[in-house]
């Protein structure tokens with residue numbers, strides 16, 4: 001597994017080692033020991049899958065507060081996304097900085113999003129399926145978000161008019177967001 005550092009502290013891109021042969025391919029999509037060697041120590045307790053019918057579906061930016069904060073490991077098994085993590089750890093030297101990258105069923109890349117990040121993605125293709133692991137259970141009461149198009153964050157999304165959930169349409173700005 002190749003681990004690529006990013007300019008947001010703790011956010012890394014993982015490239016698994018692919019074994020191809022005449023049948024197809026094999027790779028370890030997650031190995032706790034290998035991850036641990038690279039300092040990725042989350043103990044995942046929940047696996048999630050989301051399917052988006054169209055290109056331009058944007059989910060985010062989401063996080064859970066307090067003891068319910070989640071580290072996530074995100075990958076795509078069909079289609080592609082632009083995946084984004086935003087540092088919302090007050091006191092972090094990269095607080096307020098975002099990182100985005102393309103994850104696809106072809107590049108097999110994964111994004112490791114540590115606790116203390118807001119996370120979101122937009123689909124680049126129709127019929128995109130995203131799988132992600134989380135190291136804390138879903139806790140609806142602790143669920144929070146920030147507007148995808150907040151001008152302070154100025155995320156360079158590859159879509160101008162995304163398809164959003166009702167919830168995501170009414171998320172607060174960075175300035176009004178609840179980080180604790």
Ligand SMILES: Cc1cn([C@H]2C[C@H](O)[C@@H](COP(=O)(O)OP(=O)(O)O[C@H]3O[C@@H](C)C(=O)[C@@H](O)[C@H]3O)O2)c(=O)[nH]c1=O
Nearest residue numbers: 048050059060061062063072119120121137138165167
């Ligand atoms: C996230 C989540 C949602 N749900 C339920 C609540 C709701 O009725 C329904 C759909 O939830 P949402 O609209 O929040 O789903 P979605 O907008 O896909 O939310 C997800 O977005 C990405 C970017 C993330 O990082 C995830 O952690 C999660 O926040 O699923 C669970 O039961 N468990 C979960 O872990």
